[in-house]
Amino acid sequence: xxxxxxxxxxxxxxxxxxxxxxxxxxxxxxxxxxxxxxxxxxxxxxxxxxxxxxxxxxxxxxxxxxxxxxxxxxxxxxxxxxxxxxxxxxxxxxxxxxxxxxxxxxxxxxxxxxxxxxxxxxxxxxxxxxxxxxxxxxxxxxxxxxx
Numbered sequence: 819x820x821x822x823x824x825x826x827x828x829x830x831x832x833x834x835x836x837x838x839x840x841x842x843x844x845x846x847x848x849x850x851x852x853x854x855x856x857x858x859x860x861x862x863x864x865x866x867x868x869x870x871x872x873x874x875x876x877x878x879x880x881x882x883x884x885x886x887x888x889x890x891x892x893x894x895x896x897x898x899x900x901x902x903x904x905x906x907x908x909x910x911x912x913x914x915x916x917x918x919x920x921x922x923x924x925x926x927x928x929x930x931x932x933x934x935x936x937x938x939x940x941x942x943x944x945x946x947x948x949x950x951x952x953x954x955x956x957x958x959x960x961x962x963x964x965x
Contacts, residue, residue, distance in 0.1 A: 819946070819949070820946065823881070823885060823942075823946075826881045827877075827878045827881060827882075829877075830876075830877025830878050830880070830881055831874065831877060831878055833877055834873040834874045834875065834876060834877050834878075835873075835874065837870070837873040838870045838871065838873045838874055841866055841867070841870040841873065842867055842870055845862075845863040845866040845867050845870070846859055846860075846862075846863040848866065849862035849863050849866060864921075864924075865924055868921070868924040868925055868928065869924065869927060869928065871928040872927055872928045872931045875928075875931050875932050875934075875935040876931055878935055878938075878939075879902075879931060879934055879935040879938050882898075882935070882938035882939055882941075882942045883895065883898045883899075883938055885942060886898065886938070886941055886942055886945060889945050889949065891941075891945055894941045894945065897937075897941070898934065898937065898938055898941070901933075901934050901937055902930060902931065902934040903930070906929075906930040906933045906934060907926055907927065907930040910925075910926035910929055910930050911923060911926045913926075914926050914929070
């Protein structure tokens with residue numbers, strides 16, 4: 819189980835790294851597909867190069883969240899769903915806007931995603947430890963019945 823989750827985390831993080839690099843290298847070109855205006859391209863490239871940092875964590879965050887859901891942990895899943903936008907993003911909008919103005923507003927999303935990933939990983943580790951302990955107890959009782 820852990821090996822599958824670890825492989826998924828590595829794969830989604832790898833994809834995130836590739837996307838981050840691509841969007842970083844081609845931000846202006848991607849924005850220019852939608853508009854010829856240099857001012858819009860410049861601002862759009864700034865927005866894209868900040869938002870691209872979310873790509874690094876979103877895959878692992880979503881994998882952790884869906885794994886927690888698959889374990890049937892409704893409260894933990896609800897917490898993660900609320901945390902990303904409600905608990906972290908909205909307060910970060912106010913905090914970072916007050917400190918860094920417009921760029922603070924932009925950085926609120928990647929920072930929120932990173933904090934949510936940390937929370938998801940903590941919850942996932944706790945759930946996996948409980949699951950592993952339960953598996954060990956079941957295995958021990960099965961061994962005793964066989965003996």
